[in-house]
Amino acid sequence: MAQQINLLTPILLAPKRYFSALTLVQATGLLCLAGLAAALWLQQRDRSAEAQHQAVLAQYATERQQLTVARANLPAPLDAATVQQQLLPLAAGNADRRALLQVLGADAAGQRHSDLLALIARTLPEPAWLSELRYAPGRVELVGGTLDTAMLRPWLARLAVHPLLAGQQLSALRVERLGAPGTETGGNPLLSRDSPLVSTGLPVWAFRVVSAPAHAASAATGGAR
Template identity: 30%
Template structure:
């Protein structure tokens, strides 16, 4: 009987070395290249972030500058004494002008338009045989006095009618009328005496001559006054 002996031992087989120096070098090279690439990418991103941060920082600085300027402008300023005095003076002048305007509107200051319109009205209302010798106007025309002469008393109503049609005298009532014959002038020593001719032209009277006109006086009535009979 034969016996077989197995002399094969796996330990004696040639082993393959998968982690050789070349393989390790290749792996390390790949790792280094990856690390370098990652570092470059990170560096670029960091540079971009730094640039963005610089822009934001500049904008923030500008905002702070604008904020400071706005706060400076909005800060309460101290009033100038000169400006305050000018303002007070302007307000005082304005109040004075308003007061004057109120007085003028009420007519308390009298006639502010002058009296030329009254004299023009008197001139337009003239009547032949009647003339004025004096005019008195007080205040805003509420008191008007007229003195004059007329050859005939019958001319006065027509003259008053003409005055009543004048716009400036509208509403004015001449309620007081006085009429009188002038007194004869006193004889002057050494001068010839004036005498009135007797009826029929016969002889002369020793009485002084009578003036050939009648003097009259008109006075405008204040509001609410009662007319006086002549």
């Protein structure tokens, strides 16, 4: 008896092979190529990073060397007490200049050096003269000579009552005769023995008057002559 066979029956068909040997070889080749490309890219990145790292290290070494040289060239640190001692003369000088500017900048009548000079020039007696005038705020020093000592005290009294010398007392007075015994051997004669007045034979008296105690310094800071 004849039997019919269906050739399209799945059991009779050849099975499909999804992972054949060729496919596996091709996939393996692609993976190897991709891995090789990735390895080359990573190697290039690593070399670039290493080069940048070496450049940074070289720059760091250069800057560190420059810093070492700069620190070696720095001056030695100063002690605070030493700096304070150095600032004291500067502060004192600034104070003196400030006081001098205040004196020079005074515009009120009777407060300028020219007013004092004019007062002394008007009141100075004829037999007397001045060889030195020193003035500072609160202190006046006059050094000169005279042929008549009797006129000194009236003249000084006239100066003392003037408003320009208000608050000052011309108390310290020293008088010595030029050429008298003992004056030339003194420690600080008012007039030199080499003065031409010695040869005239006139009775010349040297005087010095200040508006401060005699032990005060004879040279006032910022004084005007």
